[in-house]
Amino acid sequence: MIAFEDALLRSIDQTQLGKFAAVHTPEEITARRAGRPVGSVKAAPKVSTTIRLSAEVSAAFRATGNGWQTRIDAALKDWLRTHSPI
Structure with missing residues (x-):
């Protein structure tokens, strides 16, 4: 369990420093629609x-x-x- 806590704290530190992708809130995750964004089309369907x-x-x-x-x-x-x- 200590390894998990260390990894979690390290992940939070990295996020706050902007080293990796931003953390999304639960509201942002549920608001995002599944699938390809509207209007995007493959080059050669x-x-x-x-x-x-x-x-x-x-x-x-x-x-x-x-x-x-x-x-x-x-x-x-x-x-x-x-x-x-x-």
Whole structure:
């Protein structure tokens, strides 16, 4: 418990000195709306779609961890650079 108290006091000191981000009050936290701020738009929005992949392709990309859908998107963009889609 002493370690926690020391860490808490150190955190308060750092905040008062402005070393780290400001501490928000409970009122500020509850007043903030969840999600992206109104009016913000991604530079290049993506389109939601459904495609059917072979089990081996799906497993291989999923095995790479988080962001596997983005890597599939990059692989398809790479293919488009060298091939005609029609």
